[in-house]
Amino acid sequence: MPDMVNPLELESDFIKKSEETESRNKFVLNKNDRELLERPRFTFRLHMLLVFLLFSFLSMAIIIGSVIGINRIQKKLHFVQTSERYLFQIEQARRWEKNYFLYNTNLEDAVQSADNAKTLLSQNLKKVITVLSTKETDTIIKHLDRYRDLLQELIVLEKNGIENTEKKEEIETSLRKHGAKMVEVASVLAYEEQESMNAMLDLIQRIPIYCLVVVLLLRVFAARFLTQRLVKPLNHLVKCTRRIAKGDFSPLVPMRKYRDEFTTVEVAINRMLEQLKLHETAMVESHKLRAVGTLTAGVAHELNNPLNNIMLTAHAMLEDHKDLSEDELLEMINDLINEADRSRSIVRNLLDFARESESVSEPLDLGALVSETIKLALNQVKVSGAKIESQIQPSLPRMRGDKQQLKQVFLNLILNAVDAVEKQGNIKISVKKADMPGFLSVQIKDNGCGIPAHILPNIFDPFFTTKGPGKGTGLGLSVSHGIITMHGGQISIETEVGKYTRFTVILPSRSVPANFNRT
Amino acid sequence: MSIITISAGSYSNGRQIAKSAAKRLNYEYVDSENILPLVSKEFGVSESKLMQTLKEAPSGVGMFSKTKPEYIIFIETLIAEYLLKNNIVYYGVVGLPLIQEVSHVCKVQIIADLEGRIKNKAKLDGGSEEKARKAVIKEDNQQKKWSEAVYNINTTDPNLYDLVINIGHIKDDDFEHALETIISAVEHKKFQPMTYSLRCMKNVAMSCRVRTTLADIDSKMQVKSDEGTVYIYTKAVKKKAQDKVLEMKQKVMRIEEVKHIEVFIDYDLFAKVSHGQ
Amino acid sequence: MKEKLEILLLDDETIVGNRLGPVLEKVGYDVEVFEDPKKALNRINEKEFDIVITDIMMEDVNGIQILEEVQKKSEKTKVIIITGYATVALAREAMEKGAFDMIAKPFRPNDLRSVVAKAADSLGYKK
Numbered sequence: 027m028p029d030m031v032n033p034l035e036l037e038s039d040f041i042k043k044s045e046e047t048e049s050r051n052k053f054v055l056n057k058n059d060r061e062l063l064e065r066p067r068f069t070f071r072l073h074m075l076l077v078f079l080l081f082s083f084l085s086m087a088i089i090i091g092s093v094i095g096i097n098r099i100q101k102k103l104h105f106v107q108t109s110e111r112y113l114f115q116i117e118q119a120r121r122w123e124k125n126y127f128l129y130n131t132n133l134e135d136a137v138q139s140a141d142n143a144k145t146l147l148s149q150n151l152k153k154v155i156t157v158l159s160t161k162e163t164d165t166i167i168k169h170l171d172r173y174r175d176l177l178q179e180l181i182v183l184e185k186n187g188i189e190n191t192e193k194k195e196e197i198e199t200s201l202r203k204h205g206a207k208m209v210e211v212a213s214v215l216a217y218e219e220q221e222s223m224n225a226m227l228d229l230i231q232r233i234p235i236y237c238l239v240v241v242l243l244l245r246v247f248a249a250r251f252l253t254q255r256l257v258k259p260l261n262h263l264v265k266c267t268r269r270i271a272k273g274d275f276s277p278l279v280p281m282r283k284y285r286d287e288f289t290t291v292e293v294a295i296n297r298m299l300e301q302l303k304l305h306e307t308a309m310v311e312s313h314k315l316r317a318v319g320t321l322t323a324g325v326a327h328e329l330n331n332p333l334n335n336i337m338l339t340a341h342a343m344l345e346d347h348k349d350l351s352e353d354e355l356l357e358m359i360n361d362l363i364n365e366a367d368r369s370r371s372i373v374r375n376l377l378d379f380a381r382e383s384e385s386v387s388e389p390l391d392l393g394a395l396v397s398e399t400i401k402l403a404l405n406q407v408k409v410s411g412a413k414i415e416s417q418i419q420p421s422l423p424r425m426r427g428d429k430q431q432l433k434q435v436f437l438n439l440i441l442n443a444v445d446a447v448e449k450q451g452n453i454k455i456s457v458k459k460a461d462m463p464g465f466l467s468v469q470i471k472d473n474g475c476g477i478p479a480h481i482l483p484n485i486f487d488p489f490f491t492t493k494g495p496g497k498g499t500g501l502g503l504s505v506s507h508g509i510i511t512m513h514g515g516q517i518s519i520e521t522e523v524g525k526y527t528r529f530t531v532i533l534p535s536r537s538v539p540a541n542f543n544r545t
Numbered sequence: 546m547s548i549i550t551i552s553a554g555s556y557s558n559g560r561q562i563a564k565s566a567a568k569r570l571n572y573e574y575v576d577s578e579n580i581l582p583l584v585s586k587e588f589g590v591s592e593s594k595l596m597q598t599l600k601e602a603p604s605g606v607g608m609f610s611k612t613k614p615e616y617i618i619f620i621e622t623l624i625a626e627y628l629l630k631n632n633i634v635y636y637g638v639v640g641l642p643l644i645q646e647v648s649h650v651c652k653v654q655i656i657a658d659l660e661g662r663i664k665n666k667a668k669l670d671g672g673s674e675e676k677a678r679k680a681v682i683k684e685d686n687q688q689k690k691w692s693e694a695v696y697n698i699n700t701t702d703p704n705l706y707d708l709v710i711n712i713g714h715i716k717d718d719d720f721e722h723a724l725e726t727i728i729s730a731v732e733h734k735k736f737q738p739m740t741y742s743l744r745c746m747k748n749v750a751m752s753c754r755v756r757t758t759l760a761d762i763d764s765k766m767q768v769k770s771d772e773g774t775v776y777i778y779t780k781a782v783k784k785k786a787q788d789k790v791l792e793m794k795q796k797v798m799r800i801e802e803v804k805h806i807e808v809f810i811d812y813d814l815f816a817k818v819s820h821g822q
Numbered sequence: 823m824k825e826k827l828e829i830l831l832l833d834d835e836t837i838v839g840n841r842l843g844p845v846l847e848k849v850g851y852d853v854e855v856f857e858d859p860k861k862a863l864n865r866i867n868e869k870e871f872d873i874v875i876t877d878i879m880m881e882d883v884n885g886i887q888i889l890e891e892v893q894k895k896s897e898k899t900k901v902i903i904i905t906g907y908a909t910v911a912l913a914r915e916a917m918e919k920g921a922f923d924m925i926a927k928p929f930r931p932n933d934l935r936s937v938v939a940k941a942a943d944s945l946g947y948k949k
Contacts, residue, residue, distance in 0.1 A: 327879075327906050327907040328906070329906075330906030330907070330926070330927040330928055331835055331906045331927065333927070333928040334835070334838065334906060334927035334928035334929065335835060335837040335838065335841075336928070337928040337929070337930060338837065338838060338841040338842060338845075338928075338930075338931060339837060339841055341841075341930050341931045341932075342841045342844065342845065342931065345845075345931070346844075361837050361840075365837065408879055409879070409907055411884065645910075646910055647910070648910045648913035648914050648917070733918070734917050734918050734920065735914035735915070735917045735918035736914070736917075737917045739913065739916075739917060739921070739923045739924045739925075740923050740924065740925045740933070740937055741908055741913055741923075741924045741925055741926045742913055742924075744925075744926070
């Protein structure tokens with residue numbers, strides 16, 4: 027069926043594609059991910075697999091070893107039996123030989139036994155050579171051969187009926203010598219083999235105990251190692267989450283030389299951090315717009331003054347243009363232009379602040395920044411009827427920071443102060459060097475209602491607000507806190523209910539030398 | 546010298562109080578009963594349909610839903626234009642949020658004990674108290690739904706009013722007391738009309754008139770006006786925006802006293818719709 | 823009764839005084855223009871004006887304070903508020919404290935003229 031598409035193929039296609047896009051994403055996304063992902067792969071799973079293989083291999087080795095050992099013992103046992111049979115045959119031969127000399131019995135049986143011994147020996151020659159040396163083996167064979175030859179000689183002598191006692195006696199001595207030797211060697215052979223078998227049995231008994239100890243040690247080691255591998259990155263991640271909770275959204279950096287399952291988690295956390303950062307900027311932005319919303323009321327009213335001036339002037343010109351002198355007309359036209367300019371600057375001030383902007387760190391004059399912010403809030407302050415005083419220490423060291431964000435923090439604090447004071451309230455703002463060297467401080471103090479102790483611990487929490495529904499989003503102080511922390515500063519509060527509230531923001535002035543202003 | 550608006554929960558004798566107050570102050574009394582015939586006459590909509598609009602909130606579905614929001618605009622317009630005159634007691638909820646920013650309108654809310662209202666209803670109908678209880682609660686819910694759907698307000702929110710009077714169990718002396726309170730409040734200087742607040746009222750009436758004129762094009766638009774300058778905030782598909790603005794301007798320019806029109810169009814929603822959201 | 827109606831005009835915007843002074847003088851009123859509310863207050867204490875026109879939002883002294891001072895000095899004087907910060911709350915506060923009228927900025931010269939004429943009317947001056 028040509029129309030059918032193999033679903034597997036499709037799937038693999040899909041996977042390939044998604045992998046492609048993913049890899050492209052990775053490539054495009056950021057270098058943090060790359061740093062994490064470009065390490066050699068050594069997964070935890072592989073690690074586990076290796077340990078498992080090691081143990082399997084070990085147990086296989088033990089099993090094979092014992093099989094081989096048992097097999098060898100079996101062979102040895104067999105050989106021992108053979109040696110014993112050999113010894114028995116020799117001894118049999120000797121017994122026949124002895125009987126012959128004592129009772130003059132048949133000597134054929136002795137020869138038969140010697141032959142049997144010889145067959146046994148030649149059958150197991152190889153094995154014998156391994157147990158005894160070649161030379162000794164040769165000796166055995168030699169002795170056996172000689173013994174048999176002597177027996178043969180004796181039989182021949184017997185058949186011929188010659189009573190050569192001398193010869194017989196000679197043969198008898200020789201027989202005794204070789205026989206004794208043979209028995210000796212045979213028993214040595216049996217004994218040696220028995221001994222070796224015993225040693226092997228002993229070993230086989232002990233090996234499992236050794237193995238047990240080794241495996242136990244290995245297991246402890248492997249367990250420790252694996253736990254380390256698990257616990258260390260987990261601890262690392264826990265540390266990271268603590269850091270993130272404090273508002274530090276800088277990405278994770280590789281901790282080890284290889285990547286594993288935790289890398290996926292790390293990459294995921296980095297993604298999350300990116301999102302968090304994005305969200306925070308969005309939050310800062312939306313919060314800024316809210317501040318703008320608050321300000322527009324003031325600005326709209328403030329605009330009414332120049333607009334009124336323009337309207338009155340234009341109408342005056344309309345009514346009297348025929349009677350006015352050229353100088354008067356010129357004055358009025360200039361008024362029109364100036365008031366239009368004034369309107370424009372009022373609007374521009376607000377728009378400058380409201381404009382979306384990239385977060386950039388730049389050298390800043392904190393004093394100028396604060397006075398610009400005060401200007402921005404001035405209408406709002408005027409409308410509320412409060413008074414605002416500022417004290418800015420001249421030639422302060424410069425600092426680095428995001429102008430827009432810092433403006434937002436101070437604007438937020440000022441607007442809060444405006445909300446807190448009644449009419450005829452007082453807001454005092456000071457910018458000076460902080461007591462801590464290398465830091466600048468901005469204080470915003472109002473003589474308003476203060477903050478009750480029971481809500482004090484919550485004021486920096488997101489969505490905490492004391493304002494009525496529809497008035498505040500409750501993001502103000504938490505956002506401010508976030509911004510100041512990001513700038514390496516601190517924000518603190520002193521308050522007494524019904525008397526005052528003082529926010530102190532300290533910011534580091536490092537990185538730009540103090541005499542920067544004078545040069 | 547000013548305007549009093551009175552609104553009340555059902556069966557709390559709000560209407561009687563409003564009528565008595567008008568009589569005592571020698572003010573003109575107006576409510577939906579006076580306004581609806583005028584609306585019907587001007588816009589050719591039957592009174593029963595208009596009455597229905599005031600009871601049932603436009604649901605957004607069904608055949609009638611499309612026409613109902615327009616009826617509310619018609620009623621609002623005639624009320625706002627009626628309130629251009631001074632010395633009026635207006636009983637009702639329609640249009641109240643529109644005149645929130647007019648300083649010479651004294652907004653009064655009358656609340657009464659639920660049990661008292663139930664007794665009141667039972668006495669009026671001659672039915673059982675149980676039946677009356679159900680009816681009152683049903684009507685309360687209906688009212689609540691209506692004001693939420695039409696104005697997105699909760700009529701029981703005291704922030705909406707200058708004066709909230711609890712007449713308790715609705716006895717004769719409660720009634721008298723409420724009346725005294727309203728009359729003394731209105732005599733207060735702060736509710737006196739002035740050039741600024743009269744202008745505000747005029748602006749409201751003008752905005753209503755513009756919305757009425759454009760109700761067949763868009764019944765959800767927002768309109769603000771100031772001294773003959775009209776600002777219209779509406780939504781449109783980008784392609785048709787130009788035509789829509791032109792059509793609106795032509796229609797609005799025919800209204801007396803309109804000098805200048807600004808139309809602001811929000812495309813956002815339609816951009817989303819066209820992307821199949 | 824005096825020949826001409828005497829008006830004190832106070833606004834910290836120079837242009838307002840510059841333009842409204844002639845606007846009112848042209849229709850036959852006697853106008854004293856002030857930019858500094860403190861000087862205006864001194865003048866109010868010296869002389870009883872028929873009409874005081876004042877801005878609300880000014881440095882140091884609020885227009886409401888001017889209104890209160892004028893009311894203290896002479897109940898007869900009509901106070902007209904001109905403000906760019908018109909709100910319901912302000913309107914009600916002004917009326918409560920005895921203002922004659924209030925108009926919101928921006929306004930046309932004729933708007934003020936008609937308000938002043940109304941005030942003059944209520945003072946018994948007929949044109």
